Amino acid sequence: MNKVLMKGNEALAEAAIRAGCKCFFGYPITPQTEVAAYFAKNMAKRGGVFLQAESEIAAINMVLGASSAGVRAMTSSSSPGISLKSEGISYIAGSDLPCVIVNVQRGGPGLGGIQPSQSDYNQAVKAPGHGDFHLVVYAPASVQESVDMVFTAFDTADRYRIPTMILSDGLIGQMMEPVVFPEKTNDIPEKSWACDGHKNKRKHNIVTSLFLEPDKLEKSVLQRNEKYKLISNNCADCETYLCDDAHIVITAYGATARIARSAVNEARKQGIKAGLFRPKTLWPFPENELRNSCKNAGHILCAEMSAGQMVNDIKLYTNCSVPVSFYGRTGGVIPEPEELLREIIKLSEGRQ
Amino acid sequence: MLTRIIISGFGGQGVLFIGKCLAYSAMLIGKELSWLPSYGPEMRGGTANCSVCISDDAIGSPLVTSPDILIAMNEPSFDKFEKKLCTGGKLFSDNSMIEKKSRRTDIKCFELPASDIAQNNALPRMANIILLGKTIKECSDMLFGINISTVTQVFEKIIPAKKNDLIQKNISALNLGYSM
Amino acid sequence: MSVIFQKPKSLADVQTHYCPGCTHGIIHRLVAEVIDEMNIEGTTVGISPVGCSVMAYEYFNCDMIEAPHGRAPAVATGVKRADPELFVFTYQGDGDLAAIGTNETIHAAARGENITVIFVNNTIYGMTGGQMAPTTIPGQITQTTPYGRDPKTNGFPLKVCEIISQIDGTAFAQRVAVDSVPHIKEAKKAIRKAFENQKEKRGFSIVEVLSSCPTNWGMTPSEALKRIREEMIPYYPLGIFKDTDVWNK
Missing domain, CATH: 3.40.50.920 (Rossmann fold)
Structure with a gap:
């Protein structure tokens, strides 16, 4: 076991790369900036994509695009930035796309402060965006757990085709603790639904959250709810x-x-x-x-x-x-x- | 046992670095530990500090409010944290930077003109390491036996090998502080 | 018997929801013809916006993603960065691209994203029933400018090609129209060029297409085409605003 001493934010980013995250899109905000900075330093040389977006809104929509194309994608921010992402999160959920969103919480409302806080519980759990949907929300209490939960969050996201969230905070994100990275890398499932070019071998895939006919929208929401029941049985942890x-x-x-x-x-x-x-x-x-x-x-x-x-x-x-x-x-x-x-x-x- | 440490000074004095050295040392000797920096605008030219906890058991809050050991490298840090030291605590201060003296009788004070010593020994910007050497010498029990050799190993691990002269300077400063 | 006219292969054989006389159909066809001619349907991903063309994912046979309002260039960026070998195009209206999505548009251009943006400018919000767009011409009557757009209160229209062509990451910006056969032929050439640029990795390409909205303009289809000629083109002059290779100037 190879223990290293790392900041929560950096360990989380390293874990994401090891979990097969191919694309990270982010925007600077305290106290999560180390996540983006770590990706900036390491992603390209390990075959992935880091891009600093023009806004949180653009970042989450880049995640929507990359996830649609079938790769593991992630964004991270802190409380005010998550509010900006909520539109995209809702579309991602409505389009049944997997991704991981990290919230390193700080005090609010408004610009609030930059010190650690847990005042986004309701946002994460009840209303991460408009419409009938849930995020699976992981709450790490240590640097090690930040790492372990990133792996789980990507796996859960892919298995159920849903967005998942790591609800960290300024304390967990900024602190250093010894951490061990798991040896195994995740198996990423086939994504037959992805928009990665049909290569003239299949019918075209469509990623959308639009259902103008009420009975079709209802059906899609209810199908997702069935998934949520499975998730409730399989994923709750304490x-x-x-x-x-x-x-x-x-x-x-x-x-x-x-x-x-x-x-x-x-x-x-x-x-x-x-x-x-x-x-x-x-x-x-x-x-x-x-x-x-x-x-x-x-x-x-x-x-x-x-x-x-x-x-x-x-x-x-x-x-x-x-x-x-x-x-x-x-x-x-x-x-x-x-x-x-x-x-x-x-x-x-x-x-x- | 749980030992709580605050290291505080101006940004650029290397307070976060010696905090990291202590945390890393604790990892090497197999103890539980945490390191938490202050962050935000106060880091830009103001006072920076970090909390380090070393323990036999899992660490609860990584934020230290009442330290057992305080390393103060400027006057604002002295003003802010001296009164918060626990009874029986130890204060290490760079009295090249701090004119005030503690009047408390329930703590032990170690004053070292660390910045001047660094200057006079051609170890620029190494007042922090000198204070760290002194701290290790005076707090062996509280620091679970972390010693010169532990910290030397840490330098070798966290400073890139290509900066060998920097590693050597850190080791010199550490020993110098330890000898004071 | 030889076939002399048929639907492009990459255009789905379905009825569209566009109003009679709307020129979206023509622009869809031009994009599909280019995809066919370049034989890239299997490696193309299209992004439809929020607006009249929100359902475009039903009409193109390549893989399609429906983006949040205004965010198509960000979604396209995500797709393209995930797989740079894909051809990625967005198909956006004026509200989507030049109001709520101005930021995404400008910054995708600034990054020189190697994508194609088809920008349909009909100077009005169509899907929501005819409100002022960022491109509504001064004096134009819409539901939210019932006395005509007055720049003193409503501001001036955005001239998108002129703006985008000022950005270093923009490889190609051309404004075309689909009011007449010669203009349609010109539009097709521009769209082809914008897709070819992706193959050559030249940077960000945008084709602004002046289009009609007979329903919300309150005109017959032929009156609407006449309006493109007589009111829109004088305000939004046609032409190539920029044509370069961003990376090997």
């Missing part, structure tokens, strides 16, 4: 930590989950039975696992770097059967383990 006997379960994803884990450890030292439930996919949400993890819990504490977004899903997926509290910092403020510990202690005292 990590549970000390949940079995936990009276208080913290739910947190990405960077916040790391902080929550420290708080859980500290709480355990003080004799409080705390545990951590960390969804690794935000859509599909590992809802069965959440319910299992909370079966002994008297309270759930949802921690986020937002004003409260995932917390609503936690209530939904537990059918409000366990009281759910929320603790969030936003605007780029990173909560400290002590803040979460205080909340855990408060809840545990309220219980007694």
